[in-house]
Amino acid sequence: xxxxxxxxxxxxxxxxxxxxxxxxxxxxxxxxxxxxxxxxxxxxxxxxxxxxxxxxxxxxxxxxxxxxxxxxxxxxxxxxxxxxxxxxxxxxxxxxxxxxxxxxxxxxxxxxxxxxxxxxxxxxxxxxxxxxxxxxxxxxxxxxxxxxxxxxxxxxxxxxxxxxxxxxxxxxxxxxxxxxxxxxxxxxxxxxxxxxxxxxxxxxxxxxxxxxxxxxxxxxxxxxxxxxxxxxxxxxxxxxxxxxxxxxxxxxxxxxxxxxxxxxxxxxxxxxxxxxxxxxxxxxxxxxxxxxxxxxxxxxxxxxxxxxxxxxxxxxxxxxxxxxxxxxxxxxxxxxxxxxxxxxxxxxxxxxxxxxxxxxxxxxxxxxxxxxxxxxxxxxxxxxxxxxxxxxxxxxxxxxxxxxxxxxxxxxxxxxxxxxxxxxxxxxxxxxxxxxxxxxxxxxxxxxxxxxxxxxxxxxxxxxxxxxxxxxxxxxxxxxxxxxxxxxxxxxxxxxxxxxxxxxxxxxxxxxxxxxxxxxxxxxxxxxxxxxxxxxxxxxxxxxxxxxxxxxxxxxxxxxxxxxxxxxxxxxxxxxxxxxxxxxxxxxxxxxxxxxxxxxxxxxxxxxxxxxxxxxxxxxxxxxxxxxxxxxxxxxxxxxxxxxxxxxx
Numbered sequence: 001x002x003x004x005x006x007x008x009x010x011x012x013x014x015x016x017x018x019x020x021x022x023x024x025x026x027x028x029x030x031x032x033x034x035x036x037x038x039x040x041x042x043x044x045x046x047x048x049x050x051x052x053x054x055x056x057x058x059x060x061x062x063x064x065x066x067x068x069x070x071x072x073x074x075x076x077x078x079x080x081x082x083x084x085x086x087x088x089x090x091x092x093x094x095x096x097x098x099x100x101x102x103x104x105x106x107x108x109x110x111x112x113x114x115x116x117x118x119x120x121x122x123x124x125x126x127x128x129x130x131x132x133x134x135x136x137x138x139x140x141x142x143x144x145x146x147x148x149x150x151x152x153x154x155x156x157x158x159x160x161x162x163x164x165x166x167x168x169x170x171x172x173x174x175x176x177x178x179x180x181x182x183x184x185x186x187x188x189x190x191x192x193x194x195x196x197x198x199x200x201x202x203x204x205x206x207x208x209x210x211x212x213x214x215x216x217x218x219x220x221x222x223x224x225x226x227x228x229x230x231x232x233x234x235x236x237x238x239x240x241x242x243x244x245x246x247x248x249x250x251x252x253x254x255x256x257x258x259x260x261x262x263x264x265x266x267x268x269x270x271x272x273x274x275x276x277x278x279x280x281x282x283x284x285x286x287x288x289x290x291x292x293x294x295x296x297x298x299x300x301x302x303x304x305x306x307x308x309x310x311x312x313x314x315x316x317x318x319x320x321x322x323x324x325x326x327x328x329x330x331x332x333x334x335x336x337x338x339x340x341x342x343x344x345x346x347x348x349x350x351x352x353x354x355x356x357x358x359x360x361x362x363x364x365x366x367x368x369x370x371x372x373x374x375x376x377x378x379x380x381x382x383x384x385x386x387x388x389x390x391x392x393x394x395x396x397x398x399x400x401x402x403x404x405x406x407x408x409x410x411x412x413x414x415x416x417x418x419x420x421x422x423x424x425x426x427x428x429x430x431x432x433x434x435x436x437x438x439x440x441x442x443x444x445x446x447x448x449x450x451x452x453x454x455x456x457x458x459x460x461x462x463x464x465x466x467x468x469x470x471x472x473x474x475x476x477x478x479x480x481x482x483x484x485x486x487x488x489x490x491x492x493x494x495x496x497x498x499x500x501x502x503x504x505x506x507x508x509x510x511x512x513x514x515x516x517x518x519x520x521x522x523x524x525x526x527x528x529x530x531x532x533x534x535x536x537x538x539x540x541x542x543x544x545x546x547x548x549x550x551x552x553x554x555x556x557x558x559x560x561x562x563x564x565x566x567x568x569x570x571x572x573x574x575x576x577x578x579x580x581x582x583x584x585x586x587x588x589x590x591x592x593x594x595x596x597x598x599x600x601x602x603x604x605x606x607x608x609x610x611x612x613x614x615x616x617x618x619x620x621x622x623x624x625x626x627x628x629x630x631x632x633x634x635x636x637x638x639x640x641x642x643x644x645x646x647x648x649x
Contacts, residue, residue: 018048036062040070047073052080075103082287084111098124105141110287114148115157121145122159136170143167143176150183151293163193171200175219182222187229194223217248221257228263236264251284252294259298271308278302296333303341307349315345329368329400329411339371355379367396370411374420381424390424397421413441415455422458435471438462442478456482460495475499490515 025042028035039062046055055077059067067074071094078087087107094100105120121142124134146158163177178193201207201215220242227236240261248254262277278301284290290298306315319342326335346362347355356379363372373396380389400412411417418441425434442459445451460478463471479496486492494515586594 018045021045022049036065036069039066040073043070043073043077047076047080052077056081072097072100072103075100075107079103079107079110080287082285084108088113098127109141109145109148112148112152112292114145114152115154118142118145118149118157118159136173139167140170140172140176143173143180147176147179147183148291150180151291155184168196169200171197171204171215171219174200175222179222182226187226191223191226191230194219194226198223213247214249217243217257218250218253221248221253221260224257224260224264228260233264240264251282251288252290255281255284255290255298256294259301262301271305275305275309278305292332292334296337299334300337300341303344307341307344310349312345312348315341319345323369327407328366329370329408331370331411331414331417336371336374339369340375343372343375352379352383356383363392363396367399368408370396370417377420377424386424386427390421390428393421393424409444413444415441415452418455435462435466439471439474442474446478446481453482453485457491460499464495464499469503472499472503476503 021041022045025038025045028038029042032038039058043055043058043062043066046052046058055073059070059074059077067090071090075087075090075094078084078090084107088104088111091100091104091107101120101124105117105124108114108117108120121138125138125142143160143163146160149155149157158180160177160180163174167173167177174193174197178190178197181187181193182190198216198219201212201219204212207215220239224236224239224243227233227239243257243261245254245257245261248257258277258281262274289295303315303319319338322338323335323342326332326338328335330336343359343362347358350358356376359372359376359379363369363376366372373393376392377389380386380392397412397417400408403409403412418437421437422434425431425437438455438459439462442456445455456478460475460482463475463478466472466475476496476499479492479499482492483496497515586596591597592599
């Protein structure tokens with residue numbers, strides 16, 4: 001009877017009767033806890049009332065039977081409660097359900113799996129039957145995904161370039177297109193699109209005044225950021241009047257707004273005011289949290305304010321607790337950022353050698369902490385000690401390479417970390433080590449499905465400059481793998497040809513014809529313009545110039561017939577030289593040894609007499625100088641003697 005009354009109630013209710021539906025389902029469950037239909041109805045009612053935690057509790061009490069019956073509702077509940085990975089797993093198992101694909105895409109977006117999200121939306125756009133009703137929503141979401149892909153560092157996967165006419169008709173699409181331009185660093189384009197988005201929102205006939213106010217707030221917050229980056233302080237101050245932080249419902253948007261408003265206002269002169277302002281907004285959770293790239297910036301600003309007010313012990317405790325719960329080693333910026341501020345707190349405001357003395361003991365305890373190691377490397381580089389920086393980084397990488405953990409190996413050959421090591425090697429001209437590191441990294445990543453193409457290209461190019469046959473073979477394999485991924489990659493084709501030309505020319509005869517000819521490559525080059533602009537001349541002219549430089553080192557004069565003549569040195573004669581006068585035969589002797597030398601003064605005559613043969617011998621002068629030296633030493637090494645003052649003895 002309870003189920004029948006519930007079914008009859010559902011037939012009579014409208015979408016606004018969720019509280020009544022919930023009471024009726026509770027009454028039915030009070031009589032039969034295992035009533036699966038009543039449980040399903042209760043879950044839907046709780047979701048309509050935004051009581052997601054209560055809905056998740058009902059699913060846990062209902063068990064697998066309820067989860068299978070209401071799989072879509074269960075996935076949505078997991079998504080709204082922040083269990084994103086579980087929501088993706090449940091939604092992906094629901095077959096032939098377009099709503100499940102939308103939910104999976106939304107959960108993947110919040111989980112920052114943007115490449116997967118982009119693929120899901122692309123599949124949804126292929127269904128032309130349902131696309132008519134969802135085209136605008138899919139277009140909006142696709143632009144949002146592209147903006148996040150750009151922020152995340154995957155520009156190759158961005159599908160949109162410039163907004164079309166259809167994209168410029170809705171303020172949501174224009175706003176997301178502006179975010180993509182901002183992520184690319186095109187702040188002028190972003191500012192223009194944000195102004196258009198604000199205009200479209202204000203003139204929209206589909207929104208109520210309350211909805212317009214809610215939609216304009218995030219646009220204004222984003223516009224404030226753009227104006228800060230463009231250095232337009234006066235316009236940024238005017239935008240502040242449009243932003244009411246207390247009216248922003250989302251904690252994530254509110255946190256970004258507080259951060260940007262704090263930077264606009266002159267709070268940096270007072271670190272305590274800066275600290276108070278940045279700590280004013282509580283941290284958001286679940287689906288209302290910041291994306292990683294946003295959270296890294298805000299967290300960095302907060303910890304910087306903590307350092308300015310010298311809360312060193314507090315930073316050490318909070319970052320150490322977070323690091324103990326994070327994987328180690330890790331290549332994630334959020335984890336390594338904590339290590340950097342932990343190291344800064346240990347240094348207590350010091351830089352250079354004093355900071356290194358405070359950080360190096362921590363590295364001994366946590367040698368796999370990448371953020372900590374990179375902080376020490378940066379300090380060494382700032383001090384000009386590149387060798388110690390390389391040694392410190394090599395020790396940590398060696399530990400990771402010797403580990404049996406796959407996570408350690410992945411961090412060891414992380415492209416960004418490897419790029420730092422290669423840059424340090426370049427500073428010291430270690431070409432052999434560069435080639436070795438890139439070859440090892442390429443060998444590791446070739447065994448994985450998603451190998452970073454930029455690293456493989458760098459490794460192949462480095463191996464190509466080697467004369468070792470094995471290195472040329474390895475370079476050929478890398479170029480061949482790159483060519484198989486992209487048949488139009490001329491870099492891969494040219495590299496493969498260059499690597500195999502000296503090994504086996506028969507392998508590359510067909511590829512040589514596909515490369516552009518030299519005449520085609522230089523057809524649009526203006527040689528005269530390049531030379532006038534300062535570009536080096538061709539090799540023949542360069543050889544002539546080198547010969548001219550070499551000849552300038554040993555100059556020879558020539559007569560009119562081109563015969564070399566002997567160079568004559570310029571005469572160096574005194575100004576009062578008289579060729580008719582006989583020169584003094586004793587002119588090569590020192591002045592005091594000449595016969596015409598007459599010393600002046602009593603001391604000079606005395607010294608001259610002592611040097612004269614047959615003169616009176618001064619016996620005291622001939623005595624050993626040891627006593628005199630001893631007397632001088634006893635007097636303090638020739639210091640000034642001061643007379644003692646008379647006084648009582």
